[in-house]
Amino acid sequence: MTGTEYERRIAARFAAFDQDGNGYIDREDFSAAAKALLAEFGVPARSGRGQELYAGAEAFWQGMAGIADRDGDQRITREEFVTGAVKRLRDNPERFAEIARPFLHAALAVAAADGSGVSVADTTRVLAVFHVPAEAAGAVAAALDTDGDGRVAEADVVPALARYFTVPE
Secondary structure, eight states: OOHHHHHHHHHHTHHHHOTTOSSEEEHHHHHHHHHHHHHHHTOOTTSHHHHHHHHHHHHHHHHHHHHHOTTOSSEEEHHHIIIIIIHHHHTOHHHHHHHHHHHHHHHHHHHOTTSSOEEHHHHHHHHHHTTOOHHHHHHHHHHHOTTSSSEEOHHHHHHHHHHHHHOOO
């Protein structure tokens, strides 16, 4: 795969972060994602799980901005996303996982209050909140259930998300 093709595929993933579609990623996109997830699962923002999700969203934003916001304007453009974040993380998907883990941990807690992992159906709902098309969301959620028990665990989600955003295949 050529560098240009790699960048084109990764740039297409930019939309997953650009929640409002304004052409850049900023703190508000992460807050909007948290708010939408809380609404989907009926979890109050002021609850412990709600506050943990907002804190995780802020940590995720700070990590991404620290890597990708090259001009310091508190916005990540598509170009900054491709040339900054992705190129820095491509050879180290574990670094992306570190940045994303607090948010993903909290998102899973919102979707599964009992702590036993998120059902495949609820994982599909989470993916839909993040603008994954319905037909793809169900397939992705099922694939994340690596042991076939009908539940998706953090240990499955974090590395899968890191691969998705750092490996274009």
